[in-house]
Amino acid sequence: MLTAFLAVLPVFLLIGAGWMAGRRAWLGPTGSAELNRFVVWLGLPALLFTVMAEADWAKLWQPGFIAAFAISGCAVLLGTVAWRLQRGESLADASLNGLNAASASGLNRSRGRGGQGSAVL
Numbered sequence: 272m273l274t275a276f277l278a279v280l281p282v283f284l285l286i287g288a289g290w291m292a293g294r295r296a297w298l299g300p301t302g303s304a305e306l307n308r309f310v311v312w313l314g315l316p317a318l319l320f321t322v323m324a325e326a327d328w329a330k331l332w333q334p335g336f337i338a339a340f341a342i343s344g345c346a347v348l349l350g351t352v353a354w355r356l357q358r359g360e361s362l363a364d365a366s367l368n369g370l371n372a373a374s375a376s377g378l379n380r381s382r383g384r385g386g387q388g389s390a391v392l
Contacts, residue, residue: 348373 292298298306351372355365 344373 293303296302348369350369352362352365352369355368356362360368
């Protein structure tokens with residue numbers, strides 16, 4: 272139990288430090304936007320490059336998982352497009368809703384954007 276706690280403790284400490292910095296406005300009015308820009312344009316690409324460069328491809332090759340992920344993603348995409356077309360939406364709008372629903376974080380993005388009918392499921 273202690274091992275699991277110590278493994279996640281740095282994550283929650285970092286979240287708490289970020290909350291405190293935002294609450295006390297230590298980074299200024301544009302701090303959040305600048306940190307987001309850093310993460311999207313520099314931090315995540317560097318992390319992804321490092322992870323992929325050090326990856327053991329023999330461990331990553333999981334055909335069952337890849338097939339299940341692809342089939343379920345296509346099913347959600349096609350099901351959402353069919354449902355939206357049945358409701359009278361244009362093909363372009365239905366397709367975008369289908370792509371949004373099929374992506375891993377689609378529901379979160381649609382809720383964040385707001386608007387009528389944006390949360391598909």
